Amino acid sequence: MKARFAITALVALLIFCAGYAALFIAPDEATMHAIQRIFYFHVASWNAMFCAFFVACYASVAYLVTGKRKWDALGVSGVEVGVMCCTIGLITGPLWARPVWGIWWTWDAKLTSTFILWLLFIAYLLLRGLVEDPEKKASLSAVFAIFASLDIPLVYLANRLWRTQHPQPVIAGDPGSGLDPTMSKVLLLCLFAVFCVMILVLVDRYRLELLRNEAAELRYEIESRGLDASNGQETPALQKGAQ
Amino acid sequence: MKNFEFLFTAWMVVWAVFFVYEISVARRIAQTREEIERLKQQLQQR
Numbered sequence: 001m002k003a004r005f006a007i008t009a010l011v012a013l014l015i016f017c018a019g020y021a022a023l024f025i026a027p028d029e030a031t032m033h034a035i036q037r038i039f040y041f042h043v044a045s046w047n048a049m050f051c052a053f054f055v056a057c058y059a060s061v062a063y064l065v066t067g068k069r070k071w072d073a074l075g076v077s078g079v080e081v082g083v084m085c086c087t088i089g090l091i092t093g094p095l096w097a098r099p100v101w102g103i104w105w106t107w108d109a110k111l112t113s114t115f116i117l118w119l120l121f122i123a124y125l126l127l128r129g130l131v132e133d134p135e136k137k138a139s140l141s142a143v144f145a146i147f148a149s150l151d152i153p154l155v156y157l158a159n160r161l162w163r164t165q166h167p168q169p170v171i172a173g174d175p176g177s178g179l180d181p182t183m184s185k186v187l188l189l190c191l192f193a194v195f196c197v198m199i200l201v202l203v204d205r206y207r208l209e210l211l212r213n214e215a216a217e218l219r220y221e222i223e224s225r226g227l228d229a230s231n232g233q234e235t236p237a238l239q240k241g242a243q
Numbered sequence: 244m245k246n247f248e249f250l251f252t253a254w255m256v257v258w259a260v261f262f263v264y265e266i267s268v269a270r271r272i273a274q275t276r277e278e279i280e281r282l283k284q285q286l287q288q289r
Contacts, residue, residue, distance in 0.1 A: 015258070019254075033245060033246075034245060034246060034247065034250055035245070035246040035249055035250055037250055038249070038250060038253045038254075041253070041254070041257045042253070045257065084260060084261070084264050087260060088256060088257050088260050088261075091253070091256045091260075092253040092256060092257060095249045095252055095253040095256070096249070096253065098249060099246040099249050194257075197261055200265075201261065201264060201265055201268065204265065204268045204269065204272065205268050207272060208268055208271050208272045208275060211272060211275040211276060211279065212275055214279055215275055215278050215279050215282060218279060218282035218283065218286060219282060221286060222282065222285055222286055225286075
């Protein structure tokens with residue numbers, strides 16, 4: 001508990017430092033000025049989303065190979081956290097686009113593929129709620145997560161492959177692209193801060209899923225004991241519970 | 244500062260989403276723990 005508190009406090013400090021650096025240390029961009037500072041957390045949230053969906057995809061493959069429930073738990077945790085990071089990106093993007101492009105949204109390849117990715121993983125979460133059998137739920141979810149992950153490279157490469165309203169990449173982009181050294185350092189700090197928050201949330205979400213599995217197993221045990229007893233007659237406790 | 248409202252809103256959205264999500268996960272963990280305790284007690288009674 002103490003370790004958990006120390007880690008949370010450390011991440012909170014990191015967030016504060018990253019925020020301070022993004023708002024006050026990073027230099028103003030020449031054409032967009034202050035609004036460009038959204039970049040530091042917009043890019044960081046996408047980076048965290050890619051990591052979370054990668055975890056979900058890896059865990060889904062691992063579940064299909066091993067059949068262990070812990071991989072299914074990690075898979076759903078990765079998807080939920082990834083959807084959260086994607087939602088942040090989909091909100092901060094238009095907030096940046098409106099003053100710079102003059103529009104909130106455009107259906108270019110980058111934005112559309114990202115929106116489809118968000119919808120696919122929302123569908124994954126809805127699908128899990130519809131299937132009751134745990135084995136079937138886990139298998140279907142794993143297959144669906146792998147299928148939905150096929151959109152991830154498309155999202156990443158969209159503005160490299162096609163002409164888009166979304167800017168070309170400034171990191172690992174064409175020759176001549178790149179960032180001011182101070183901007184690069186601030187971006188790295190923000191990427192690290194958001195990544196740490198994502199890991200913290202992912203670990204908690206994974207713990208929740210393991211607890212849910214434990215609760216489901218206990219429920220199953222209670223039900224199966226009840227069913228065994230009902231071969232002859234129900235136990236008094238079950239009869240009392242039914243009333 | 245020009246466009247400060249957009250910058251401020253984006254800033255708030257990032258941390259509000261993380262914060263609300265973390266709170267919701269913590270609440271769900273607490274509820275599930277309670278349920279596990281209840282189920283264990285139910286199991287012991289049988």
